[in-house]
Amino acid sequence: MIDQLRPGLRDELITSELNRLLADLPDERIKGDALRDGETIERLGRHLLRIARRLQTPAGAGQVEAVTEVVNRAIASLDPSFADDEIALPPRLLNGIVPPPRGAETPVLPPSPSIPLATTELLVNGDGQPTLGQLLLEELRCADHVDLICAFVGWTGVAPLRDELRALVERGGTIRVVTSTYLGATSRKAIDELVKLGAHVRIRYDGNATKLHAKSWLFHRPGELDTAYIGSSNLSQAALHDGIEWNVRLARADAPAVFSRMQATFDTYWNDPSYEAYSLADGDRLAEELLRAKGFDKQRHTARSQREIDELTKRLEEAYAELAIRPRPHQQEILDQLELRREAFDEHRHLVVAATGTGKTVVAALDYARMCTEGEPRPSLLFVAHREQILAQSLRTFQQVLRDPSFGEILGGSAGNAATGRHVFAMVQTLAQPNRLDAIDSAAYDIVYIDEAHHGAAESWQRVIGHFAPREIVGLTATPERSDGVSVASLFGGAYTTELRLWEAVDDQLLAPFNYIGVDDGTDLRQLAWRSGDYAVGDLANLYTSDHRRVKAIVEAVRQWVEQPAKMRALGFCVNKQHAQFMSEQFNQLGFNADFLTGDDEQSRREAVLSQLKAGELQVVFSVDVLGEGVDVPDVDTLLLLRPTQSPVLFAQQLGRGLRQSPGKTSCTVLDFIGQHHKDYRFDRRYQALVNRRRGSVVDQARRGFPFLPAGSSITLDRIARERVIAGLEAHVAGSRRNQLVSDLREGGDASIERFLDRTGRSVSQIYKPHRMSWTTLQREANSAAAIAAPTDPELADLEQRLLRRIAHLQHVTDPLRVNAWTQWLEGSQRPDVTSFNPAEQRMAVQLMHLLLYYPSTVEEGLETLWELPAVRDEICQLLRLDAGQLDATPKPLLGLPDVPLQVHARYHRDEVFAALGISSIDKRKEHREGVFYARDLRTQLMFVTLHKDEQRYAPSVQYRDHAISRELFHWESPNNWRQTSNAMKACAGIGPDASQHRLLFVREASTGWTKSRFRLFGEVDLDGELIGERPVAIAWRLRCPLPEVVFGAVRIVSSG
Known part of the structure; x- marks a missing residue:
């Protein structure tokens, strides 16, 4: 007998027997939790199923009926509306319904698959099991619709399935296929054949960036008899019949939450604009993209003449230029934010911060294109950069976006100084010449873009920026905080208009994944002076350059965490020049090839050292902060963070130096050396760059081991570092306690909330969250003169x-x-x-x-x-x-x-919604907490959706019932007791005499949190397609106003990468 009190992790309901046994244990040994609403039905259902499986099979019909009556009584006791779900006596199974006769033809049912439709099974192409290929044929014969996402679609996999695929389409079914050009392993012939058979195919052409590995079939049938296959098999002869493969055949009846998750994920990919609809006319493009993905070269294609290779390369480059015209999700979010600040705040000076490699120039070109009105002259444009190469590339980007090869001209460098047009791409050195700058009217250009805007603090750049008075000015930079401590934000309105979060760029596969390791370095920084919220640089350098034990800890961490230290290409970020030189000397003494760079170095030395790093002649280069301007070494695969920084922007800049993508690079190892810090040191600021705070606070994620990171990324903290980080994060949370807030305000005497938050680095929620505080109460308790x-x-x-x-x-x-x-x-x-x-x-x-x-x-x-x-x-x-x-x-x-x-995309409390519609009056509030409400007098259906029912616990059964499929489509499920024919359902869908004329969709991320618990109005929606299922009924709503990218990013199922 299993010991029910065995120590270890458990995940089960406490039964009467287990409760009696637990009574003998001390309370501190028992770890438990209340059953949460979001998981009640699933857990109770699984418990009943376990009990049922332990029953002996009844020997006679009487016993079968007796057990059935027990089940019926249980159903009746749950809810009277479930009476129709009681089992008819005597109990029987329905295996199918034969279609009505058509002429002389005798209708028949398709044969059932070898594995019953309600059964889940593991398939390994083994003895005694049908092969995956045979099972797919059986599934196709009885399916209404089929969805397939597959990494590699081969001819030998498609050919045996052709007859059944054709038959499915002929009887009115649909086939949807999602694939990519990853590794060039898909067959054009196979894709063409699928299209000829009637399949709808979508392909992502930047396959090597996407790295699509998924292989899954979804077979749809009425009555929740859907099935799915997910596993290792691509669409090829070997994979379907005799390869060593593991695949799970999943039945919706057995695992409805998992199937819903699969369907939601597939629908998200299908509606992602980066997956493009394929037709036979696209065949040549597909062939070229597959060839590119295979990495063709002259040696592999010796049969091609140089002319053929050049022509093919040119066509491929033109095809990729076309792709750049459409903004990627992160670029769309930046564009949305620029539009927002202009329209809602009347702001016209902007600083866009985004990591190198994420397409800032494309954003500028798309932003400019949006400000052009068809049929009118384009606004005058000035694009400023400091290198001719950047200008030439930027000009090409604008030409591609505008589809105008004659657009713009270059001023400076080899192009000369004769540019006189309305659209000028100028070198700052040429533009800043006093005679030239003074001769240009300050209002000569409507739109000005400043590339590499971190140069803005330099005199020549300030002279140029200050001279012009354009309608719009936009700075573009990856490094807004310079190594000299100067921030250029003040030149562009004092703040960042938009900032691409690092985890988003990694999640969207714009940057390489990171493996972050926090290591205790044995230092105690509490002894150092703490001034203006930070350590003094000189004190840090003196401590680090006198501590040889720390150097040994750093080297030991490199050997422990870097796979091949002799082949690594590492950057080490130090406190100052003295520290960088010290680290270089120490690493050289310990057998590494190392060097250091500082701001004093000539450009020629900098280029030479970085070339040695790229060539593998050096393993590590040490420098201060982000190595300054012009540093772009995508091959860097290791970062050594050797100085503490509280600036999230500077921290992201450092990480960005190692996350550039390059051939053969799968991830970047980040070694962060963590000492014992001052009590006010802000750990939360640096980890904000690494984690998605939509999935919980930084401290909560740290306690749980950072479970929600971009694919391929990880955060690992050694025992001591973990204790220090969590203690620091918790101390910051504790810093928002009432007494601490009062003390801080008394110290600063701030007259406004804004000044207090700016000075202390706190957020507004820290004032209001604890103890139902208010700013006025805080001022009075601090005896503020401004109270x-x-x-x-x-x-x-x-x-x-x-x-x-x-x-x-x-x-x-x-x-x-x-x-x-x-x-x-x-x-x-x-x-x-x-x-x-x-x-x-x-x-x-x-x-x-x-x-x-x-x-x-x-x-x-x-x-x-x-x-x-x-x-x-x-x-x-x-x-x-x-x-x-x-x-x-x-x-x-x-x-x-x-x-x-009410305004679309704004957030509202439920009470505000009813007040806005006139359902609540000034002296009487409408009491309503359900997910739907029909205002019959207004013919308006309200739907209130909570995406994450339980933020404290991952509950798959309820996480994905309602979700955004795309920026235009939202999957919604009705209350559990609604049928397609019910009056409430028909009114909601806009069907029948009582049909709603307006349907408003309100969505919130969670039921807790000041902002996340407020519903965002997604606007009016209309039925898209058919009603699906019963109790609940599934609906795809089409939004009349598409979601902005920032909103879609918070509610989508999967990342766009």
């Missing part, structure tokens, strides 16, 4: 405290419609005249009151009360102005519903 006095009237003082505690509930309000209206009302010189409010403004006032949980009898009364509470009004306005800076998507008007103050 507004509390009311002397006890009742008014009590109301003020209630409203101050509720101000935190305004943190999601970022759209200009509410921000501008509410701040205008509350900070005016006199109380607004409510009689002048239009109907939409009346409802916006109700929205504000309901967020504050305040229900006066009239809007006038509510505003009058707020006017008696100046501290509340002041704090609301301060917070709203801060919120406005966090706007991440341009709000769009909600058309078709007049007087409804």
Whole structure:
């Protein structure tokens, strides 16, 4: 008998017997948790199934019926609406329904697959098992629709399946195939044959970047009899019949959550624009791309003449230039943010920060193209860079995007100084010449782009940037923080307009994966002086250059974590020149070939040293920070982070030096040496660059071992480093406690929330999250001179405290419609005249009151009360102005519903939604917590979706029921008791006499968190395709307003890479 109290991990329900046994153990040995709503049904169902499997098979019909009646009673007790699901007596199995006769033909059912449709099985092409190829034929004969995602599609795999594929299409079925040109292993002949048979095929042509490895079939049938195959087999003769393969045949009936996840993932790929629809007319392009993916060269293709090779190469380059015209998801997000800051904030100076290799120039060209109006002259353009090579490449990019080979001219370098047109790509050295610059009108150019904008602090660059007064100016850089500590953000509005997060670039396969290892280096930095929130550079250098034990720890870590240290190409980032030289000397003494670079080195020496590193003659080059301008060594595969940095931008810049993609490079090893730090050292800032904070806070992910990282990446901390990192992260969280906040404010005496956050580096949520704090309360407890006095009237003082505690509930309000209206009302010189409010403004006032949980009898009364509470009004306005800076998507008007103050892509509390629609009134709030609501008088269907039902625990059964398929499509499932024929379902879908005319989709990431728990309005939706299934019914909604990339990135199932 198994010992039910055996030590170790467990994952099971506590039964009566187990509960009795646990009573004998001390509480500290028992680790348990309450059953969560999101997993209740799955866990209870599995428990019942385990019990049922232990029953003896009944010997007679009477016993079969007795067991069936027990099951029926259980069904009836769950919900009366499930009465139709009770099993008819005597119990029987339905194996099929024969189609009605057609003329003289006798209809027959297709044979059932060898493996029953509701059964899951492992297939290994072994003795006694049907081969995968045979099973696929059987599945095709009885399927309605088929989806296939396959890395390699071969002719020998397609040919045996042709008859069944053709038959499926002839009886009205559909076939969808997703593949890529990865490694050039797919056969053009096979793809063409699939298309001729009637299949719809989508191909991603940058296959070697995508690295599609997936192999999966999905067979769709009515009645939840879907099946799937997932495993190792590509579409080839060997894989389907006699290869050593492992594949799982999955039945939806057996694992519905897994099948839904597979379907959702496939649909996401299918709707990803990077997978292009294929037709027979694309055959030559496919052949060329497959050839490119195979890495053809003269030796492999000696039969081709040099002329043929040159012509083919030219055609391939032209094809790739066409691909660059369409923005990739990360580029689209940058473009969306530029549009947002211009339209919503009237900002026209921008700094775009993105790692080298992510296509900043393409973004600039696409941004310019959007500002061109068809039929009108293009805006005048000035593009500034410091090297002729950059200008020539940038000019070609603009020409490709604009599809105009005659666009633009170069000023400077070999092109000369005679450029006089309206679209100029200029070398800064030429442009900055006093005689030339002074002769150019400051308003000569509408649009100005500054490439490598980190040079902006230099005198010549400042002279150029300061001379012009364009309509728009955009700086482009990968390194906004220079090694001399100067930030160029002040030249472009003081902040980064948009910043490509490092984990996003890795997740989208724009950069190589990272293997980050945090290593204890044995140093104690607590002894060093801490000034202005950081260590002094000189103190760090003195400590590190006198500590030979640290050097040995660094070398030992290299030998432990780098596969072949003798072949590594490493960059080491040091504190200063003294430290870099010391590390180079120490590594050379220990048998490595090392060198160092500093800002004092000539360009020729820098190029020579980096050439040695690239050639493998050096294993490591040490320098300060990011090695300065002009450093681009994609072959770097190892980074040594030898100095502490709290700047997330500088940390990302350092990592970016090692994450450039290059042939044969699979990942970059990052060794970060972590000492004992000052109590105020901010670990959270550096790890923000590595993790997706949509999946939880940095400290939560660190405690769980960083489970959500881009594919191929990892974070490993040794025992001591892990303890220090988590302690530092937890200390930062603890720093938001009330007493600490009061102490910090008393020390700085800040008059506004914004100044306090800037000085302390905190976020606004740290003020409002703990103990229902407010800024006003914080000021009063700190005895701040800027604090507004509390009311002397006890009742008014009590109301003020209630409203101050509720101000935190305004943190999601970022759209200009509410921000501008509410701040205008509350900070005016006199109380607004409510009689002048239009109907939409009346409802916006109700929205504000309901967020504050305040229900006066009239809007006038509510505003009058707020006017008696100046501290509340002041704090609301301060917070709203801060919120406005966090706007991440341009709000769009909600058309078709007049007087409804809702905007597409803005976030709302459920109470605000009902107030905006007039369902709630000023003195009465609509109580509603379900996922659907039909406002019959307005003929408007509301759908409220929570994507992650349980953020604390991964629950596959509920994670993917509702999800974005693409920027235009959203998969939604009805309440569990809805049928396709139910009145509620038909009204929701816009069918029948009670059909909804408007369908509004509201989506939130989670049910907790100030912002994530607020619903984002995805806008009006329309039915796309057919209703699928019963109880629940699945629907694909087509969004009338496509999702911005930043929103889609938060709700998509898989990354775009």
